[in-house]
Amino acid sequence: MELFGLFMYLLGFLAVALIYAIGCLGVNINWGFTGLFNVGVAGFFAVGAYSTAIVTSPPSPVHLGGFDLPIPVGLVAAIVFAGAVAWVVGRICLRLRSDYLAIATVGIAEILRLVFRNFESLGGGPFGVQRVPRPFESLPQPWSEIGFIVVLAVILLLLYVLIQRAWSAPWGRVLRAIRDNEEAAAAAGKNVEAFRLQAFVLGSAIMGLFGGLFALYTKTITPNAIEPLMVTFLPWVMLIVGGSGNNKGAILGAVAIWALWTMTEILTGLLPSDWASRAAFIRVFLIGLLLQIVLQRFPGGLLPEKPPIIRAPDEKHPDRA
Amino acid sequence: MIDFVNQYLIPALVLGCIYSLGAIGISMIFAILRFAHFAHGDLMAMGAYLGLFLVGIIDLLPLDGLSVNAKVLIALPFSFVATAAAAILIDRLFYKPFRKSKTIILVIASFGIALMLRSLIQLFFGADVLNYSTGIRFPLEMFKPLRVQERYVYIVVVTLALMFALHFMLTRTRTGKAMRAMSDDADLARVSGINTEKVVMWTWIIGGGLAAVAGTFLAMDTRLVPTMGWDLLLPTFAAAILGGLGRPYGAIAGGMIIGAMEELSTFPWIGDGPLISPDYKTAVAFAVMVLMLVFRPQGLFGGRVL
Numbered sequence: 001m002e003l004f005g006l007f008m009y010l011l012g013f014l015a016v017a018l019i020y021a022i023g024c025l026g027v028n029i030n031w032g033f034t035g036l037f038n039v040g041v042a043g044f045f046a047v048g049a050y051s052t053a054i055v056t057s058p059p060s061p062v063h064l065g066g067f068d069l070p071i072p073v074g075l076v077a078a079i080v081f082a083g084a085v086a087w088v089v090g091r092i093c094l095r096l097r098s099d100y101l102a103i104a105t106v107g108i109a110e111i112l113r114l115v116f117r118n119f120e121s122l123g124g125g126p127f128g129v130q131r132v133p134r135p136f137e138s139l140p141q142p143w144s145e146i147g148f149i150v151v152l153a154v155i156l157l158l159l160y161v162l163i164q165r166a167w168s169a170p171w172g173r174v175l176r177a178i179r180d181n182e183e184a185a186a187a188a189g190k191n192v193e194a195f196r197l198q199a200f201v202l203g204s205a206i207m208g209l210f211g212g213l214f215a216l217y218t219k220t221i222t223p224n225a226i227e228p229l230m231v232t233f234l235p236w237v238m239l240i241v242g243g244s245g246n247n248k249g250a251i252l253g254a255v256a257i258w259a260l261w262t263m264t265e266i267l268t269g270l271l272p273s274d275w276a277s278r279a280a281f282i283r284v285f286l287i288g289l290l291l292q293i294v295l296q297r298f299p300g301g302l303l304p305e306k307p308p309i310i311r312a313p314d315e316k317h318p319d320r321a
Numbered sequence: 322m323i324d325f326v327n328q329y330l331i332p333a334l335v336l337g338c339i340y341s342l343g344a345i346g347i348s349m350i351f352a353i354l355r356f357a358h359f360a361h362g363d364l365m366a367m368g369a370y371l372g373l374f375l376v377g378i379i380d381l382l383p384l385d386g387l388s389v390n391a392k393v394l395i396a397l398p399f400s401f402v403a404t405a406a407a408a409i410l411i412d413r414l415f416y417k418p419f420r421k422s423k424t425i426i427l428v429i430a431s432f433g434i435a436l437m438l439r440s441l442i443q444l445f446f447g448a449d450v451l452n453y454s455t456g457i458r459f460p461l462e463m464f465k466p467l468r469v470q471e472r473y474v475y476i477v478v479v480t481l482a483l484m485f486a487l488h489f490m491l492t493r494t495r496t497g498k499a500m501r502a503m504s505d506d507a508d509l510a511r512v513s514g515i516n517t518e519k520v521v522m523w524t525w526i527i528g529g530g531l532a533a534v535a536g537t538f539l540a541m542d543t544r545l546v547p548t549m550g551w552d553l554l555l556p557t558f559a560a561a562i563l564g565g566l567g568r569p570y571g572a573i574a575g576g577m578i579i580g581a582m583e584e585l586s587t588f589p590w591i592g593d594g595p596l597i598s599p600d601y602k603t604a605v606a607f608a609v610m611v612l613m614l615v616f617r618p619q620g621l622f623g624g625r626v627l
Binding site (some may be wrong): 035037095097099106110114117119228229240277278283284287288291295296299 | 356414415419424425436437443444448550558562600602604611615
């Protein structure tokens with residue numbers, strides 16, 4: 001029984017870690033690939049989470065929908081709506097310099113949070129959207145959890161392969177060029193604005209998917225779940241610790257930080273209860289400190305970025321370039 | 322009319338003072354250290370909580386008949402100094418190693434500092450809502466029919482005094498002139514022999530100290546919650562941007578404008594209901610900020626764009 005509980009705990013850990021890994025890949029496309037400092041992850045997460053929840057949950061008298069549609073439709077909706085919002089935001093804000101972009105995206109994320117909190121006929125107000133379905137939830141334990149984890153793993157693998165392909169493709173090369181030297185990229189005839197917008201929309205759409213999957217996992221979404229600490233800061237720390245610019249690093253960082261987060265939770269859980277509630281704050285402090293240490297001592301993260309090797313034309317067989 | 326003044330204009334002025342004090346620091350840090358200091362809101366919260374701690378200590382002293390407001394005012398200089406010292410320490414430990422890096426690394430570091438400060442506040446003071454004082458507070462007799470609370474007078478008077486002191490410092494002292502020189506052109510300042518690290522230290526003293534005052538005043542006017550820093554951050558950013566980054570006087574004007582916008586946006590200008598539902602009051606500041614960033618990043622009075 002004890003072992004079974006531990007097993008279930010591990011499954012829960014794995015599910016959340018995989019969801020964070022997906023969000024982290026989105027942040028990596030923005031920051032790691034293109035150098036866009038998007039601190040509005042919470043905003044796109046919220047759009048995605050509410051889209052999935054409204055599309056897939058059964059009809060409700062309070063909020064919009066629910067439309068009771070299949071889960072894949074809900075996830076596509078998360079990607080599409082988060083991407084659409086990002087397109088509008090990007091058109092307006094991407095011309096801003098890095099710090100300004102950070103401030104603007106935080107502001108937009110906060111506006112979105114206010115809208116979801118207060119606009120009851122859209123998102124159900126403070127109670128949010130309930131009764132969101134989860135894939136395989138009708139299966140007995142632990143198979144329902146395992147089924148969901150398989151779904152998450154497949155999505156993550158698919159995304160990883162696609163994004164890794166994009167990374168070594170000319171498209172990814174242009175993004176890195178823009179990140180490292182915008183003027184040079186522009187001088188080489190690249191349409192800097194268009195590429196930045198593409199990267200911003202793609203990354204934000206994945207953050208939307210991150211939100212959608214989170215809504216499926218918790219089977220609900222409320223305004224309180226859109227906490228900038230958990231959905232903006234944590235993915236950022238994961239990416240920087242894992243190694244920004246490296247997709248494997250993004251995934252490794254997500255798993256490592258989430259492991260650290262949950263393990264400290266177990267430790268603080270062993271403390272007497274009034275200490276335990278306080279000790280939870282030490283955890284945030286330590287994660288912040290870890291970020292500072294990584295930034296100062298290991299700026300590349302656990303798996304630093306490795307630019308793909310670009311093969312020079314073969315001298316003996318020039319036609320085989 | 323008198324209702325309009327009592328319910329909208331006076332609170333707008335008080336809120337404006339609070340935002341101005343925070344925005345001065347953000348604006349100067351941006352001009353001199355060249356990064357958006359995301360931990361500034363939590364520095365304000367830290368000042369407010371230090372005030373609470375000091376009021377607690379004052380309560381232990383054998384002093385009778387002091388009002389809570391007076392105790393907070395006594396605590397204020399101490400929390401000014403302590404917060405300024407904390408700001409300098411944070412700078413030494415966490416920002417100084419990145420003086421020559423890309424500014425964005427500093428922004429990330431300050432984002433982390435913001436959460437570290439907040440978690441420390443939660444660790445020592447818990448996550449609940451706290452107050453300097455409880456109970457009903459009556460408006461002062463002498464201003465009738467205007468409803469002026471005692472604390473409003475303190476907030477406005479102290480804010481004005483600090484602004485005059487800042488003005489004096491920036492225009493009359495060597496350090497102040499060095500600060501203005503460095504915010505105009507850091508390289509030129511350095512080659513003309515200005516000790517830039519000293520200027521940086523003074524920036525943190527002013528920015529951190531004023532942040533403590535802003536946080537204390539907000540707590541005096543409303544309450545203390547660990548998330549107050551995050552809630553303060555964006556309106557003060559908005560104020561600093563509106564006034565033009567690197568312009569302390571612009572930041573004051575920006576703070577007043579943002580305070581007024583938040584309070585006056587709920588007035589029933591058109592029809593009977595509030596123009597903007599109070600739920601979205603804070604969104605007004607964010608929206609103004611984003612629009613300013615996009616269309617007039619130099620601010621209303623022409624600050625710098627980095």
